[in-house]
Amino acid sequence: MADFDLEMTDKLLSTTRSVRKRLDFEREVPTQVVMDCLELGLQAPTGSNRQGWRWLVVTDEGMRNELGRLYRKGGDEYLAQGLAQARESGAAQDARVFDSAIYLAENIERAPVHVIPCIRNFLPENPPRFMWAGLLGSIVPAVWSFQLALRSRGLGSVFTTLHLRCEAEAAELLGVPEDFMQVALIPVAYTLGTNFKPAERRPLEEIVHVNTWS
């Protein structure tokens, strides 16, 4: 059972945050580091071991600028509304999150690498929801492993979906075939400092039910 030093592996799992304001836009990211992290991410399981994924690694500045434009086209209204609602309701933590998300939207092309995970979409039109769990459960673990691997090497990232509101335009830009679905846009950069802390969460007893819900 001494295969792992829990102090270290628990730290990885508990301090990998969504990094938006602490991305170092000035520091170059070697492509090899991204590939190493992808290689680790791809060790995550997929339903029926299908591995129906492709990964776009966008480093070209012009392409990142275009993705940034689509990100804002898709997300600006959502983000502005979210911030306004959070302020109105006095939810300070929510307002901080939206403030940080707006900062990211304004600067996302400055992240030296964008990673767009794609999965072959074998679902019928308007599928039952369990199929979505099967499809996205076959790529999101790999995305999150990729993000954990980045964190272990001093890089930060964040799972974003706002550019997907303009997915067709992004697909044309990137050459994504029709039978593949883009799942996220992950900006990648070294972090400004590496001292990330566990986040505040509701106590387990409020959200964990043993045997039955009530």
Add this chain to the structure above:
Amino acid sequence: MADFDLEMTDKLLSTTRSVRKRLDFEREVPTQVVMDCLELGLQAPTGSNRQGWRWLVVTDEGMRNELGRLYRKGGDEYLAQGLAQARESGAAQDARVFDSAIYLAENIERAPVHVIPCIRNFLPENPPRFMWAGLLGSIVPAVWSFQLALRSRGLGSVFTTLHLRCEAEAAELLGVPEDFMQVALIPVAYTLGTNFKPAERRPLEEIVHVNTWS
């Protein structure tokens, strides 16, 4: 940058397999271990920091038997077809996966703990697919972190979705409210041995595209 010992954290990310045949059904799992791993899982990020999740931890034998029944009701046909197709096409690795999945289906209630992650489903009817990425991207990272935490402690698990084909019946059994969606059923047990290896994967150059797909 020496925050993490990459040999150890890479090992965690590269050797956490879908465990089906190597689950130790005889060994008791202390509830506290599951709670510790859930606490780590819940450090994963969620869209807009919504944390709209609940986690069902099913230890009661009668409930697990019922879940096993629903799992087979939902999955038997799919699994039998998958195995037949894999054998017909001569895909040995696929056949092994389905063989292993059928073993799990026949025995899933013997896993001492079932964990069912649920998320508040705020989507409209037949939502555009980017919304599914946002919703499931807000719980699958936590599920996967939970599974990684289990692995670090000598336990195994596997992300399954077959019981979701009978989600309404499972919801009634477990008391899941209508506005929550079950995302998976994760059987949890100690593993028979802990020497798991990295899996074979297609070479990166076949599935990673730099800047554009072609």
